[in-house]
Amino acid sequence: MPACLGAAAGEHARMSAALSCPVCKRPVAIDPEHQPATFPFCSARCRIVDLGAWASGSYVVPGRPVVGEGAEDVNGRDHA
Numbered sequence: 001m002p003a004c005l006g007a008a009a010g011e012h013a014r015m016s017a018a019l020s021c022p023v024c025k026r027p028v029a030i031d032p033e034h035q036p037a038t039f040p041f042c043s044a045r046c047r048i049v050d051l052g053a054w055a056s057g058s059y060v061v062p063g064r065p066v067v068g069e070g071a072e073d074v075n076g077r078d079h080a
């Protein structure tokens with residue numbers, strides 16, 4: 001019987017106004033009155049973890065490496 005499914009859906013509806021913490025995936029309240037100062041993180045700890053990840057280079061910004069931008073071109077033209 002789907003009775004239990006209905007109950008689960010009701011509980012999920014209460015949790016709908018929440019965002020997952022980018023670090024630990026715990027639900028973070030979006031309610032402005034209960035929104036943590038560390039938003040969108042669930043806690044200061046997760047915020048620090050995320051900042052640490054940035055500092056350590058875990059998040060690499062997509063882009064070409066600077067090496068090879070024109071050096072190869074110069075070498076190629078040397079004998080052209």
Ligand SMILES: [Zn+2]
Pocket residue numbers: 021022023024025026041042043046
């Ligand atoms: Zn978290």
